[in-house]
Amino acid sequence: KAGNVKLVSITVDPDFDTPERLSSFANLYQAEGERWLFLTGGEKQIQRLATEAFKLPVMEGTDPAEPIIHSTRFVLVDVDGNIRGYYDGMETEATQRLITDVGVLLREDA
Template identity: 60%
Template sequence: MSTSTASPSPLRRGGINPRTLILFALAGVVLCGGAWLALGLANRGGSESPNTNGQAPRLSDYGVVPNLSLTERSGQQLSLDELKGEVWVANFIFTRCEGSCLAMSTKMQELQNALQQVEGVRLVSFTVDPENDTPEKLTSFAEKYQADGRKWLFLRGSESAIQQMAKETFKLPFMDGTDPKEPIIHSSRFVLMDQQMHIRGYYGNNDPDVLKKLIADIMVLKDTGAE
């Protein structure tokens, strides 16, 4: 497991066999007591069409993510279109959040660890508090979760652009809150995108099987492409 927190040029691709690597990664976690990572294709919370012929299920399509220019925690400008050709998982967080963001980031760290050697998969955390979350603060936050800049990106943009993306593209709630621990109310769901920037699934943070479901669906997209 890489614990590098540097943020090199974030988008690289390779020819490593993803299924072989993910099976090794999962086997290691299971032996350490992480049986929740066992691969399975059942009960994915409505992210797929019914499977009646024994073949891999077809995931639903919830629309396309438009291009947007954002800033990564490294300070590097990144266009979302640069993620085309890769499977990626997104969530929305902010660094001064004392509630759901902590649990979500822990799960993202676990997902990163399981998929560390699998090429063509990225994790993306969008901050919903860009005025406060400078690249330096995002870097400090990322280091707490041993985020590898080659695998896990932390992106910020204008507040209006992030709100519009959350509400209109991802169809997720976003509003000001009154709880000091949650001054910004946002969704705690994880969102899965395919290689063509289409939204293919939503996954609840409170679901005990969320990582198992995410990994299974990631592998469906890796095996079948953006069908």
Template identity: 40%
Template sequence: MSPKKVLLLGVLLIVPILVYLFLKVFGTNHYSLRTYMPVIEDTGEPLVRNGDTVFHRVPDFSLTSQTGKTVSQQDLQGKIYVANFFFASCKDVCKKMSNNLGQVQEAFAKEPKVKIVSYTVDPERDSVAVLSKYAETYGAKPDKWYLLTGPKRQIYQLAQEGYRLPAMQAPSLIPDFIHSEKLLLIDEEKHVRGIYDGTNEEDVDRLITEIHVLLQEEKQHVN
């Protein structure tokens, strides 16, 4: 074999190794998602333990899905999920969010680690039967996309204190209505890793991309 062919063969063999090493060393840091909502001490400074900032975690909950099944954080153990708040009679913002969440569901149809959790902010009217019909409308699969209802006080506390969404007046006759277009990406540790406009297609595309990033990030942590 001529020296040129030997050199060419050597280059072909070493390039994949160099690419792998580059991605291994630089890829993780470059694409690592930020973590939102640091815990704040009374001094107004972020809480730090053992040199690491402590971040807020979404608290446990227990609510009822569109199938009548009880769903809690235990059902999301080892999963990452997208959370949002909606109500079935909403015709504008919620419709756009639900259509976009349908795209998220489709993008991760074969990825069991990814779930979607939608909480109704109108639980007095959004019964299991109503949520079941809503799920059919938007193609929500019961093992992938949970539409949850339950005590109003618990849901509102979860929205305001768990996910830290502001309480805003919606165009509705229901007082103190939580109305938010935000989608939140939650990791395995129940930390908020992304916040998106659920009515904006570009933001939803970014969400889908960052779910892939988070899946890869957590896979590397395991390895």
């Protein structure tokens, strides 16, 4: 059942994170093709996805080194597209909860 889990990374800086750069990043982290996807799109599309679909904040930064300020949270989405949880990617406890909750979803899907 773990094969049903997909990790999707979506750039918030499509001007910098070109498809080629995302592919290099995927190779660097040995991302498994269909299991870990790296997506990009138009800036407005990405911001709309983050704010409307995932309910995450995205703001333009004032520092040229950090042109976009974005959330560090992971969003757990079930097979039906429902958001099942938010997890701060900077907190060990939160990432452990994410792993536990993924297990719950896999058992529900069994």
